[in-house]
Amino acid sequence: MRSLILRTVAPLIVGLMVLFSIFVLLRGHNEPGGGFIGGLIAVAALSIYGIAFGVETVRRAIVFHPLAIAGAGLMLSTLSGLVSMVFHVPFMTGLWIYPVILGEEVPLSSVMTFDIGVYLVVVGAVTSVALSLEERGED
Amino acid sequence: MAVSSPPVDLSAALVLEPVAALDWLVILPVAWCIGIGAVLMMVRHRTFLHPPIAVAALGVLAGFDATLLWHVAQNGPVTMVMGRWLPPFGIAFTVDLTGALFALIAAMVALAGAVAAVTDINDSGRRYGFYPFLMLLMAGVSGAFLTGDIFNLYVWFEVLLISSFGLLVLGAEREQIDGAVKYGFLNLVGTTLFLIATGYLYGIFGTLNMADIAAKAGPLRETAPLTTLVALFVFAFAMKAAAFPVNFWLPASYHTPRIVVSALFAGLLTKVGIYALIRVSVMLFPLERDDLSLVIAAVGALTMVTGALGALAQTDTRRLLGYLVISGIGSMLAGVALGGPGGIGGAVFYALHSMVVMTALYLAAGLAARLGGGFSLASLSGLYARHALFSALSLMLFFAVSGLPPFSGFWPKVMLVKAALDGGAGWLAAALLFTGFLTMIATGRLFLLAYWRPAAAAAPSGQAAVPATALLPLIVLTAVSVLIGLFPETLLGLVQQAALTLDEPSAYLHSVFPAGSAP
Numbered sequence: 001m002r003s004l005i006l007r008t009v010a011p012l013i014v015g016l017m018v019l020f021s022i023f024v025l026l027r028g029h030n031e032p033g034g035g036f037i038g039g040l041i042a043v044a045a046l047s048i049y050g051i052a053f054g055v056e057t058v059r060r061a062i063v064f065h066p067l068a069i070a071g072a073g074l075m076l077s078t079l080s081g082l083v084s085m086v087f088h089v090p091f092m093t094g095l096w097i098y099p100v101i102l103g104e105e106v107p108l109s110s111v112m113t114f115d116i117g118v119y120l121v122v123v124g125a126v127t128s129v130a131l132s133l134e135e136r137g138e139d
Numbered sequence: 140m141a142v143s144s145p146p147v148d149l150s151a152a153l154v155l156e157p158v159a160a161l162d163w164l165v166i167l168p169v170a171w172c173i174g175i176g177a178v179l180m181m182v183r184h185r186t187f188l189h190p191p192i193a194v195a196a197l198g199v200l201a202g203f204d205a206t207l208l209w210h211v212a213q214n215g216p217v218t219m220v221m222g223r224w225l226p227p228f229g230i231a232f233t234v235d236l237t238g239a240l241f242a243l244i245a246a247m248v249a250l251a252g253a254v255a256a257v258t259d260i261n262d263s264g265r266r267y268g269f270y271p272f273l274m275l276l277m278a279g280v281s282g283a284f285l286t287g288d289i290f291n292l293y294v295w296f297e298v299l300l301i302s303s304f305g306l307l308v309l310g311a312e313r314e315q316i317d318g319a320v321k322y323g324f325l326n327l328v329g330t331t332l333f334l335i336a337t338g339y340l341y342g343i344f345g346t347l348n349m350a351d352i353a354a355k356a357g358p359l360r361e362t363a364p365l366t367t368l369v370a371l372f373v374f375a376f377a378m379k380a381a382a383f384p385v386n387f388w389l390p391a392s393y394h395t396p397r398i399v400v401s402a403l404f405a406g407l408l409t410k411v412g413i414y415a416l417i418r419v420s421v422m423l424f425p426l427e428r429d430d431l432s433l434v435i436a437a438v439g440a441l442t443m444v445t446g447a448l449g450a451l452a453q454t455d456t457r458r459l460l461g462y463l464v465i466s467g468i469g470s471m472l473a474g475v476a477l478g479g480p481g482g483i484g485g486a487v488f489y490a491l492h493s494m495v496v497m498t499a500l501y502l503a504a505g506l507a508a509r510l511g512g513g514f515s516l517a518s519l520s521g522l523y524a525r526h527a528l529f530s531a532l533s534l535m536l537f538f539a540v541s542g543l544p545p546f547s548g549f550w551p552k553v554m555l556v557k558a559a560l561d562g563g564a565g566w567l568a569a570a571l572l573f574t575g576f577l578t579m580i581a582t583g584r585l586f587l588l589a590y591w592r593p594a595a596a597a598a599p600s601g602q603a604a605v606p607a608t609a610l611l612p613l614i615v616l617t618a619v620s621v622l623i624g625l626f627p628e629t630l631l632g633l634v635q636q637a638a639l640t641l642d643e644p645s646a647y648l649h650s651v652f653p654a655g656s657a658p
Contacts, residue, residue: 071180071271078174088157091166091232093223 003052010052017045025119026112035115039122046123047130055135058127066128073120080114153223164207165219165232168200168242168281176274186265190257193270197250200277204243211239212633216640216650218287226287226651227348233287235647236637237487241414242284244491247619248406248498249277251612255502256399258608260309264397267309273403276302283411287651290347292415293330293337296379300326303408306400307392318395325388329378336371343368350651353423353644360426369427372419373435379412380468383442389465390449394457394514398505401457405464406498410490413471420475421483422641428478436476440570443469447577451584454516456504459585460497463540466574467493473567474555481558484638488630489551492623496539496547499616503533506613507589510603516585521594525603529610530590532617537582539620542575547623550631 021041028034050058062069084093094111149155175196182188211217211234220229234242253273260269279299286292307319337347343363344352359365374385381389389409393401420428420435428435446466453459467489474486504514510526511519523530539546552575559568623630640646 065183067183067268068181071177071183074177074180075174078170078177082170082174085163090154090158090219090221090223090229091163091170092221 006052010048014045014049017048018042021045021119025115028115029109029112035118036122039119040126042119042123043126043130046127047134050131050134055131058131062127066124066131068124070121070124070128073117073122073124075117076120077114077117080110080117083110152225152228154220154225154229158219161206161210162217162219164203164210165217165234165285166221168203168207168246168285169232169278171196171200171203172274172278172281176271176278179271179274180268183266183268183271186262189265189270190253193273194250194253194257196274197246197253197277200281201243201246201250204239204246204281207234208236208239208243208633211236212636216647218650227346227351230291231287231348231350231651232285232291233350233647233651234285235640235644235650236633237414237417237641238284240487240491240633240637241410241494242281244494245280245284245407245410246277248494248616249273249280249403251498251502251616252399252403252406254608255402255505255612256397258606259397259399259505264309267311268305269309269400272302272305272309276306276403276407278302280407280411284414287349287647288347289340289349289352289419290337292418293333296330296333296411296415299408299411300330303404306403307396309397309400312395315395318392322388322392325378325385329375329385332371332375332378336368336375339368339371348651349418349423350644350648354648354652356424356426365424366427366430369420369424370431370434373416373431376412376416376419377438377472380409380416380472381412381442381465382438382468382472383445383465384438386442386446386465386468390458390461393461393464394455398457398501398508401460402498402501402505405460405501406494409464409468410494413468413475413486413490416472417475417483417486417641421478422644422647425478425642428475432476432478435472436564436567439469439472439476440567441469442466442472443574444570444577447574447581450581451577456507456514456516456519456585456589457501459516459581460500460504463500463578463581464493464497466578467497467540469574470552470555470571473559473571474551477555477558477562477564477567478642479558479562480635480638480642481554481561483641484631484634485551485554485558487637488554488634489548491630491634492539492547492551492620495616495619495623496536499613499620500536500540502609502613502616503529503536506605506609507533509609510605511589511594516588518595519589520592522590524594525601526605529605529613532613533590534586535617535621537586539617539624541579541582543579545621545624547620547627549624550627 021038024033025035025038046058081092094109096107096109098105098107179189216233216235218231218233220226220231222229276299279295282295283292304323308315341347344355378385443466446462446469449462450459471486471489474482506529507522508514511522513519539548542548542552556568556571
């Protein structure tokens with residue numbers, strides 16, 4: 001879309017939305033949010049970027065093919081479930097570590113890596129659909 | 140903020156004893172398929188990597204399933220609850236002999252399909268994602284066979300359905316889209332009915348764990364409309380399995396995709412419907428199944444006879460085989476209707492046989508098309524002169540699907556006919572035998588026209604070579620069918636044991652709720 005206004009504000013909006021999507025992803029553990037909705041917000045950001053600058057720019061910006069991103073997310077989620085094999089607990093059991101980073105205790109868990117996997121699956125799969133639809137529209 | 144060792148009694152909510160290493164086999168088939176599917180998605184542009192990865196992965200899957208079957212045969216049903224939560228709150232994967240047998244045969248069929256696809260699916264098909272879809276389909280199929288939670292069963296149905304859409308439109312030709320729309324729409328109706336029934340079930344029972352449902356069904360019989368509920372489930376699963384009045388989606392779609400995809404669908408998809416029907420109607424609601432048995436028997440008889448008659452009328456080999464798939468479903472429904480170890484065992488045995496033989500038949504139809512120049516019986520001819528070994532394999536498969544000894548189709552048919560006669564349902568036994576007769580005529584006609592008839596002027600003639608990857612799966616599947624036919628004792632024993640466990644699921648219940656922990 002040849003719109004100067006959109007092209008000017010798009011990088012700002014897109015940056016904010018991606019940041020917000022990560023916030024929603026991490027917030028999801030105890031409050032509304034999570035990988036699925038966070039992923040959808042990120043897809044919305046990428047779509048706006050695509051509308052403003054074209055599909056090719058988005059493809060270059062995300063480096064990997066969207067479906068490869070989805071595959072990596074699926075892998076991460078599966079591995080998060082399989083980690084529990086090492087600890088002799090059932091599949092998908094939530095496992096936690098509490099490293100102290102810069103004097104602050106940061107709880108990290110396999111639940112979070114699973115959710116990050118979900119985020120990547122949604123980003124990859126839905127972006128793939130959105131980009132192909134936009135590509136058809138440009139023809 | 141975080142509490143490392145909370146002072147609450149965790150044993151009320153969590154499984155605290157460590158999980159035995161062998162119990163991981165319950166979930167590994169599913170996790171493995173999803174993981175390999177993810178790897179294949181990541182390397183989707185390096186299509187030369189897909190066949191070796193997928194074939195090796197499915198070989199490992201078959202190994203997992205075989206070990207699981209051995210484990211279950213030795214130690215009875217095995218349970219693992221996801222995320223450590225105690226059942227019925229945590230989602231339980233519970234595997235008994237029925238599930239393990241189905242999963243093993245499904246893995247073998249998928250492996251054969253993956254090998255056959257090396258030559259049948261070209262580079263563009265791989266780029267469309269044949270192998271990732273195949274792995275995700277197997278995740279759905281394995282999950283459906285291994286889960287012990289009815290809503291989770293629904294989720295695996297969705298997983299395999301979505302993967303099957305992808306496989307169905309591989310290549311995106313006009314005819315395929317047409318078939319996919321019919322297939323997709325009618326399957327979504329079936330799945331939605333399944334979901335509605337599951338909603339009712341949850342409303343009545345307040346639980347989705349199958350063992351919990353089986354245990355709680357007794358006292359609820361007085362007050363809850365269980366027969367209605369089971370009728371809804373039976374209808375949904377009959378639609379999935381392509382039973383008589385709701386089977387028109389199958390002949391409308393199974394001839395459109397690549398032949399390997401048809402072969403996998405014929406071997407896997409309808410059988411998942413039959414498995415779910417057996418699980419719900421036999422194990423969870425045996426008394427309601429008794430009430431509905433006449434309906435199921437009538438549907439089964441009509442399905443098998445109309446399927447066989449449909450096969451007689453077809454001139455396209457793929458459509459003909461589609462009707463034979465339907466006809467086989469009728470025989471399995473007859474087993475479900477008859478009930479008891481004989482009927483259920485016969486249905487399970489027939490399903491296992493049908494998975495192997497129908498996949499092999501579709502692969503044979505693909506090879507026949509490659510050798511004889513098409514799927515139409517009008518032009519297909521002279522195959523015997525083209526390739527004698529292939530013709531011999533096909534003939535064995537035709538005998539097997541008709542239920543002649545000494546092939547795998549014979550024993551389940553014997554079990555079913557005997558169960559029908561013992562149960563006083565002579566008409567059902569007659570329908571079973573008549574179907575076998577019609578199937579024999581249909582396949583005999585196919586053999587006569589396509590194999591024995593001298594090659595037509597337009598058809599290619601002379602000896603022809605076939606790539607090993609196309610012939611090998613056919614040889615192995617036929618060998619499995621012959622071995623089951625010649626040495627049925629092991630499988631018969633397993634199947635009868637499986638039917639007994641379904642009939643009297645106390646071992647299954649005990650596996651989910653060890654003594655004293657019942658809710």
